Amino acid sequence: MSADPTLRREIPDATVARLPEYLRTLTMLAEAGVASVSSEELAASVGVRSAQLRKDLSHLGSYGVRGVGYEVETLALEITRALGLTQDWPVAIVGMGNLGHALASYSGFVTKGFHIVALFDDDPALIGEQVGDVTIRPSWDIEGCARELGIAIGVIATPAPAAQTVCDALVKSGVHAILNFAPSVLTVPAGVEVRRVDLSTELQILAFHAQRRVGLPSPAVVQR
Amino acid sequence: MSADPTLRREIPDATVARLPEYLRTLTMLAEAGVASVSSEELAASVGVRSAQLRKDLSHLGSYGVRGVGYEVETLALEITRALGLTQDWPVAIVGMGNLGHALASYSGFVTKGFHIVALFDDDPALIGEQVGDVTIRPSWDIEGCARELGIAIGVIATPAPAAQTVCDALVKSGVHAILNFAPSVLTVPAGVEVRRVDLSTELQILAFHAQRRVGLPSPAVVQR
DNA sequence: ATTTGTGAACCATTTCACAGCT
DNA sequence: AGCTGTGAAATGGTTCACAAAT
Numbered sequence: 008m009s010a011d012p013t014l015r016r017e018i019p020d021a022t023v024a025r026l027p028e029y030l031r032t033l034t035m036l037a038e039a040g041v042a043s044v045s046s047e048e049l050a051a052s053v054g055v056r057s058a059q060l061r062k063d064l065s066h067l068g069s070y071g072v073r074g075v076g077y078e079v080e081t082l083a084l085e086i087t088r089a090l091g092l093t094q095d096w097p098v099a100i101v102g103m104g105n106l107g108h109a110l111a112s113y114s115g116f117v118t119k120g121f122h123i124v125a126l127f128d129d130d131p132a133l134i135g136e137q138v139g140d141v142t143i144r145p146s147w148d149i150e151g152c153a154r155e156l157g158i159a160i161g162v163i164a165t166p167a168p169a170a171q172t173v174c175d176a177l178v179k180s181g182v183h184a185i186l187n188f189a190p191s192v193l194t195v196p197a198g199v200e201v202r203r204v205d206l207s208t209e210l211q212i213l214a215f216h217a218q219r220r221v222g223l224p225s226p227a228v229v230q231r
Numbered sequence: 232m233s234a235d236p237t238l239r240r241e242i243p244d245a246t247v248a249r250l251p252e253y254l255r256t257l258t259m260l261a262e263a264g265v266a267s268v269s270s271e272e273l274a275a276s277v278g279v280r281s282a283q284l285r286k287d288l289s290h291l292g293s294y295g296v297r298g299v300g301y302e303v304e305t306l307a308l309e310i311t312r313a314l315g316l317t318q319d320w321p322v323a324i325v326g327m328g329n330l331g332h333a334l335a336s337y338s339g340f341v342t343k344g345f346h347i348v349a350l351f352d353d354d355p356a357l358i359g360e361q362v363g364d365v366t367i368r369p370s371w372d373i374e375g376c377a378r379e380l381g382i383a384i385g386v387i388a389t390p391a392p393a394a395q396t397v398c399d400a401l402v403k404s405g406v407h408a409i410l411n412f413a414p415s416v417l418t419v420p421a422g423v424e425v426r427r428v429d430l431s432t433e434l435q436i437l438a439f440h441a442q443r444r445v446g447l448p449s450p451a452v453v454q455r
Numbered sequence: 456a457t458t459t460g461t462g463a464a465c466c467a468t469t470t471c472a473c474a475g476c477t
Numbered sequence: 478a479g480c481t482g483t484g485a486a487a488t489g490g491t492t493c494a495c496a497a498a499t
């Protein structure tokens with residue numbers, strides 16, 4: 008492996024997962040006119056320990072000033088660069104039911120860095136519908152048009168039984184990154200990154216913790 | 232602490248996060264009429280290693296039979312019990328925009344173990360609307376009615392600026408488990424469990440991995 | 456013969472604590 | 478003096494490999 012000092016460092020997954028948080032907070036600080044933060048302050052806003060923040064940032068390079076802190080604009084730019092958000096990523100959503108519609112019009116989606124270029128569904132009643140400035144296409148056209156639209160990230164919001172078929176079509180079209188909202192495990196070739204978001208999984212994890220509470224101080228009196 | 236052999240074991244977070252996956256797969260197997268599985272088979276369906284599955288299950292107790300495997304029904308029941316899904320958890324959703332509506336009618340929500348008992352929004356145009364068999368109430372009534380409805384889990388689907396206020400109201404009403412879809416970090420007293428699901432965070436993590444691919448096989452025709 | 460349950464080894468991540476720089 | 482960057486220690490999680498059980 009090359010030991011290029013400027014870029015192509017190995018960034019741990021756990022760090023990558025926190026970078027978006029840091030970036031969001033830095034963006035808010037920048038909008039509030041804050042020019043500089045210490046690791047202590049930034050960590051507090053994000054809800055991590057300052058040592059963790061510093062270690063995370065150290066994987067990107069050395070962008071702080073000892074005795075002073077980090078320049079907000081600079082750090083935000085470096086994280087943006089590290090995450091690959093200096094370019095625009097074309098995204099497709101497959102499955103335009105309630106969830107698909109909600110995702111397509113979700114403000115957080117239009118965040119700098121992403122651009123919805125295609126919507127797919129296999130329900131004839133939905134095909135042709137205009138959502139924002141994109142028209143819903145039939146799912147069976149994925150392989151026909153996904154590659155020429157340059158889709159890099161696919162979002163699957165179909166019912167579970169359709170998810171694997173849709174996933175296969177996306178992968179065949181050159182998509183290497185998939186966000187799966189369907190409650191099913193996807194099988195993909197090596198090199199394709201899948202992340203899953205599942206409501207019932209999250210609720211069940213919360214139920215576990217809620218259950219642990221039986222017999223604990225129920226009143227929400229703030230205490231320490 | 233007590234070393235009670237039957238219950239109240241310490242289950243690692245990483246294990247708890249996988250239990251819902253196991254349960255979902257077991258439920259599918261049961262519906263397909265499968266009576267027994269080996270750790271190898273079950274692990275393959277879920278996408279983990281068999282040693283991991285066995286270690287995870289060992290935290291619940293010893294419910295397998297050596298030389299044979301696990302009885303599907305029994306194991307499903309034990310996981311259900313461990314997750315606290317033998318009882319029904321009353322859930323409230325706050326923020327009934329596109330996402331809130333999609334969540335309220337999401338089939339995965341009605342999974343055994345959860346029951347939507349209240350919906351809240353502060354938009355007068357939405358208050359009073361019927362979604363399923365629940366009527367949308369004004370957000371400022373949370374403290375007034377959440378406790379008597381026995382709400383255990385709160386789902387926040389509001390815009391980011393409202394999230395902390397809503398969270399405080401939920402906590403004050405005795406809610407100890409919160410699922411936050413708003414892109415903001417919530418501050419809660421100790422003992423309250425918060426899980427966050429954020430679309431742009433997920434997309435940014437995927438962008439990072441997509442970026443790593445530049446110059447790898449299968450060009451997706453990069454363009455602007 | 457086969458598959459579980461689990462110590463032990465391994466690996467990843469977090470936290471500590473302080474040297475190094477401004 | 479103050480805060481970053483980072484080795485070293487501590488913690489948590491995963492995988493190995495095999496004894497125990499049927």
